Amino acid sequence: MNPPKCDDLDYLHFIIAAQKVFTCTEASRCQPEREDAPAHDAFTRLLQRQPPDTEALWQEAKAFVNKRRGLLVLDDPTLDKPSAKKMEFVTYPWSGKHQKVVKGIALLTLLWTDGDALIPCDFRVYDKPQGGRAKNEPFQGMLVKAREREFQPE
Numbered sequence: 536m537n538p539p540k541c542d543d544l545d546y547l548h549f550i551i552a553a554q555k556v557f558t559c560t561e562a563s564r565c566q567p568e569r570e571d572a573p574a575h576d577a578f579t580r581l582l583q584r585q586p587p588d589t590e591a592l593w594q595e596a597k598a599f600v601n602k603r604r605g606l607l608v609l610d611d612p613t614l615d616k617p618s619a620k621k622m623e624f625v626t627y628p629w630s631g632k633h634q635k636v637v638k639g640i641a642l643l644t645l646l647w648t649d650g651d652a653l654i655p656c657d658f659r660v661y662d663k664p665q666g667g668r669a670k671n672e673p674f675q676g677m678l679v680k681a682r683e684r685e686f687q688p689e
Contacts (some may be wrong), residue, residue: 540573541581543588547595550655558614589657593684596647596654602686605649609674611661614640624660643670645677647688656681 541562549562559578566572613630616622616639628641645657657680659673 539581540571540577543581543591544595545573546578546581547592550592551596551599589659589680592658593656596656597684599652599654600647600656601649602684602688605647605688607656607678607681607686607688608646608648608653609677610644610646611670612642612644613637614642616640624662626662628661643673643677645674645681647686656684 545566546562549565553561553565558575559582560575562578563573563575613628613632615630615633615637616625617637619625619638624640625638626641627636627638629635630637630639641661643659643661644655647654647656657677659677661670661673
């Protein structure tokens with residue numbers, strides 16, 4: 536068995552630095568040029584084997600935020616997965632980008648911004664309403680976590 540070519544810190548550093556595009560293909564493209572650089576499939580496999588760990592993201596992101604300034608932004612982007620056959624979390628959410636329902640992963644994110652940088656601080660995968668739970672409940676959970684982390688943004 537071959538060892539993984541990337542780890543969770545590789546992807547977390549990419550997410551914090553990327554600012555706009557957060558795909559595995561983009562993560563691969565941004566790697567330093569070297570013979571054993573991870574391809575996009577290496578990042579896809581990493582995300583499939585790693586449980587979502589919002590605390591790990593926070594540990595990497597907190598050095599870049601000022602908890603007393605800036606703004607917190609809640610967003611619900613859809614990660615397009617048009618070719619997915621049997622992939623966990625792939626459903627048919629509404630996409631604001633495409634202005635229609637698409638095959639993809641509904642992601643809920645909490646970002647900190649100072650007007651220039653966009654730093655992800657928390658996230659949830661929204662797999663569809665569970666027991667009547669709407670997107671607002673996970674969003675509220677992320678705001679509670681932000682308060683626990685002593686955020687006091689404008």
